[in-house]
Amino acid sequence: MTVTGLGPALLRGLREAWQIARGIAGERAYEIYLEHHRREHPGEEPLSERVFWRRHTDRGDTDPGARCC
Numbered sequence: 001m002t003v004t005g006l007g008p009a010l011l012r013g014l015r016e017a018w019q020i021a022r023g024i025a026g027e028r029a030y031e032i033y034l035e036h037h038r039r040e041h042p043g044e045e046p047l048s049e050r051v052f053w054r055r056h057t058d059r060g061d062t063d064p065g066a067r068c069c
Helices: 008-025 029-040 049-062
Strands: none
Touching: 029 049
């Protein structure tokens, strides 16, 4: 059976599950930042993805919060 033979509803569910998994893993952080930036700071240039992730990583190193390790 191919992926296209699964049906639209199942494919939609798989896509949604993938997005949820990405959110839990933190992979959507830049997308969420861009959405927030467009809404709250229109006309201002957002950080590049590279700069965003560098700051995100640095923040996690200096302020681990609830991280276990």
